[in-house]
Amino acid sequence: MQFAARYQDGLVAEVRAAECVLDLAADPVALVILDAASREVLDRWDASAAYLLHSRMIELRIANRKKPAGARLGVTGVADTRSALGLLPMLHTGQRKDLWAQLRILVLATAALASVLVAYLYGIPLLADRLVAYVPPAWESKIGATAAAEIERQMTDGKGYVVCDPDRNSAANVAIAGFVSRVFDGLDSPFHPTVTVVRSAIPNAFALPGGRTYYLSSLIEASRTPDEFAGVLAHELGHVYYRHGMQSLIASSSTGLLVGFVLGDMTGLSVAGAVGSHLIDNRFSRQDEALADRFAAETAQRLGFSPKGLGDLLERVAEDDEFSRALALFSNHPLTDERRAALDALDTPTPQARPAFTDAQWQAIRNMCPLPSPPPLPPLAGSP
């Protein structure tokens, strides 16, 4: 039995037509490669060291471990392919090894997947938690200032949002600032939060890294008592105190890195990076909200106002408007049943509770965002 092949020795760029026969008498068994025309011996291969390479469908390519890396036998045609495989059964063993290699790759990929998941679930929260302590507060305040400039620009840029009562010395702003300093008094926090009230139809409030806090007018309108307003404000100040903004910034960057690693986009400028950071924000909010709730409740007890307000207000907002509830859930203040339960558990009624703001103060705060004058009526048809 023999087969025809195109032979290359891997040393010279010459292809020679060859006939291959098996020399069973040799030890180890040798594949003898003869020139097709002159029958001169071109090379002798150790048959057991031959292996199959991946090739196109109509060709068999055989290499040899004991020969130069480029040494090849190329076999085409059904008859020759069949006899080559018949003569060299060890080629199949090589293919089985290939299968094992593929399996190893699958195991490796699974391990990689698992480690990415572990990094996502445990590594990043831990990292963000630890790293935030090393970020200097001055730096965090600067980041907050940059973000604030951006947010204020967006809010006031012809979208109908207005900063209410920009005068820092007005009665309402002084009352709020007084409340903030009472909350942070004795807490040993490097931050001095400022609160800005902004007109908006969405009932929400949020805090930026470094302490800049925004309170949207709809939420003030929804508040029935000063304690409700104070409760939500204390909650936001809790985020400032625990540096949640900075923490989630670090976390979302790390997620961006992780997602980039998986998807191969290391600049993090793609959709993947954005998606990654959005997801991490959502995931973090649960734990952080609970911490901020606890902070609000403890503040209420310390300052002597009723801690019930926060839960009441969130619940009312949620019932008021289902659509904005859905939006608020998307933003980051989900009022789940478990959160409500946790809030109720924190609520230990204080007998001598008095409101967080005096009547005059509360009235001033309620009037910070007067309703805008209605748009001018369209001229009647036919009127002069």
Add this chain to the structure above:
Amino acid sequence: MAEASEAARVGRVEFTGSRHELFLILIRGYALMLPTIGLYRFWQATWKRRFYWQNTVIDGEPLEYTGTATQLLAGFFFALAFFLPIYIALFVLSMQESSLIVLGYLGVGLIIWFLMGYAIYRARDFRLSRTLWRGIRFDQRGSAWAFALRRFVWSILFVLSVGLIYPWMASSLWKYRWRNTWFGDRKLEIAGNWRIFAGPYFAVYGLNILTVGGTILWMTSTGDYRHAGTSLLPGPISILAWIGCVIILALSCCWYRTRSASRMLSTVSLGEAKLSVDIGAGPLFWQYVAYVVCLAMLLVLLLVTFGAVLGSVYAVAVAAGKAPGAVALLSLFQSSTLNVVLLIAAYLVVLGAFGMLAELILSYGWWRLLARSASIANPDSLNTIRSAPEDRSLIGQGLADALNVGAY
């Protein structure tokens, strides 16, 4: 007589791979890409290269790709080392004042642009040094840093000269690449210079300025436009003119690409063997047309599928007793785990579908077009080429050679 025909022998280049076969490779690849969250892409790239290489048969002997996925993976880790500092720089930057951010992003952008030149050269080196033909390895020498610098400086000049300097830039970069390309112990040579690019380039450049400028001039002089808010909308004849501009742009780009590639590649020689390439512009243009049509069809298909999925989710929500309405629909997506899964799935499906289409029509089409229009004069003169000694430094820096995966 026999001697004469021997000397005049021309080696043909064939391409034997079918689109169907490539499609199966791509489908299998994406199926494995999902469970491995994208890490399979290194194996996928290897399978694709094997397909292209081994089906390209030059003078009766196919090319062979000897690279492995593990090498690509290692190269990716190496690329990480490059990008980690950049990533940290971007993170720190994003927290600075806005004027500084702009400046910083510009700086980082320039660094990435420079590194891309390095990566492109390294990637070509990686592919060439893992390409075997007649049992002999190709190789690329020269310095990747030198190439990156050259490309960087040229591209700055390109911008400064509003593109007019392109023929000199292209010729300089082509020469650097090809004159550093080796087959075994023999160096490739390229004789073409900027003149080859200049003719077609300036013709295309001028033609498109004429058509676009003419359309704008006609639009403004005849007043064939109307105002819609703050933007201008062209009138009916102008719309036709703009469509004409786009078609002329596509046609002329096809003509430029095929013309310059044919003429430039036809000046490549390896000792006494000469490469000759003649690609027609028509087939390439029809490939683009086919791609645009398929893209439109795919978009419609994706939108219909998305609508159907949303509809069925909504139906399930209603059946489960939730209040019908936008709120019910939105509330379904409030679970962050579901969001993660959905977004990643959508990302991969959309990206996969578009990537697959581009691969099947454009990459495959171009490769086959190039292969089938090429031939080698005097291929027997190559018989004396000897394999170069194993490129130790290449193996030593094996990681860097695979920088072609990752960010681009």
